[in-house]
Amino acid sequence: xxSVTQLxxxxxxxxxxxxxxxxxxxxxxxxxxxxxxxxxxxxLQLLLKYTSAATLVKGINGFEAEFKKSETSFHLTKPSxxxxxxxxxxxxxxxxxxxxxxxxxxxGTRLKVLA
Amino acid sequence: EAQVTQNxxxxxxxxxxxxxxxxxxxxxxxxxxxxxxxxxxxxxQIYYSMNVEVTDKGDVPEGxxxxxxxxxxxxxxxxxxxxxxxxxxxxxxxxxxxxxxxDTGELFFGEGSRLTVL
Numbered sequence: 419x420x421s422v423t424q425l426x427x428x429x430x431x432x433x434x435x436x437x438x439x440x441x442x443x444x445x446x447x448x449x450x451x452x453x454x455x456x457x458x459x460x461x462l463q464l465l466l467k468y469t470s471a472a473t474l475v476k477g478i479n480g481f482e483a484e485f486k487k488s489e490t491s492f493h494l495t496k497p498s499x500x501x502x503x504x505x506x507x508x509x510x511x512x513x514x515x516x517x518x519x520x521x522x523x524x525x526g527t528r529l530k531v532l533a
Numbered sequence: 534e535a536q537v538t539q540n541x542x543x544x545x546x547x548x549x550x551x552x553x554x555x556x557x558x559x560x561x562x563x564x565x566x567x568x569x570x571x572x573x574x575x576x577x578q579i580y581y582s583m584n585v586e587v588t589d590k591g592d593v594p595e596g597x598x599x600x601x602x603x604x605x606x607x608x609x610x611x612x613x614x615x616x617x618x619x620x621x622x623x624x625x626x627x628x629x630x631x632x633x634x635x636d637t638g639e640l641f642f643g644e645g646s647r648l649t650v651l
Binding site: 520 | 573
C-alpha cells in the first residue's frame with residue numbers, strides 16, 4: 419500500500435537553529451513528492467516539489483529537501499529557523515502511474531520556533 | 534491571479550439543514566478535489582474529479598455529494614449535515630491531462646471553509 423509517514427507530530431527549535439522535518443514514503447512507483455506549509459487559518463502553500471529531476475530540491479523561504487530513494491525519505495530542512503516558520507508542515511506524495519492519480523498526505527508536523 | 538476560491542469561509546449550521554460549499558478555480562485545471570482536515574488526522578480526501586466526465590469517491594465520502602458540471606466549479610454538498618461533519622474543508626485543483634500523460638503538478642488549495650454543525 420502507498421503511504422506517507424511524518425515521523426514527528428511536533429518539533430520545537432530555537433530561532434536561528436536548524437530545522438529538520440522528517441518524511442518517509444512507501445510507493446510501488448517513482449513518486450512525485452511535495453512539502454506544503456499551513457499557517458494558522460490559512461490554506462496550504464507549496465514549499466517545494468520533487469519530480470524526478472535533481473534529488474536536492476530548493477524551495478521558498480530557505481527550505482530544501484533531499485530525495486533519497488534508497489531510504490524512501492524526503493526530509494525537509496532549513497539552516498536557520500525564523501519565528502515566521504512556525505506552522506504546520508505536510509509531506510505529500512503523488513502517485514501518478516498505471517491509471518492511478520492520487521495525492522497522499524502525511525498527518526503533519528507542527529513546528530514551533532522558540533525565541 | 535491564479536487561485537482557488539471557496540465560499541463560505543465560515544459557516545455554523547444545524548443538523549439536517551442542507552448546505553453547499555462552492556469551489557471555483559481559474560487555472561483551467563482538469564483535476565479537482567475536496568479534503569477535510571481534522572486534528573491529528575491530516576487531510577483526508579472526500580471526493581475528486583479527474584475532469585468534467587469523471588468524478589469518484591475518495592477515502593471519506595459518506596454524507597457528501599459533489600457535482601462537476603463545468604471545468605472551473607466543483608461544489609461540495611452536504612444533504613443532511615451531522616455534527617461529525619464539523620471540520621475544516623479544503624478544495625484543491627491541479628493540472629492533469631489524461632491517464633497516459635499524468636502530470637506531476639502540485640495541488641493548489643483554497644483558503645478553507647470552517648464548518649460547524651450543531
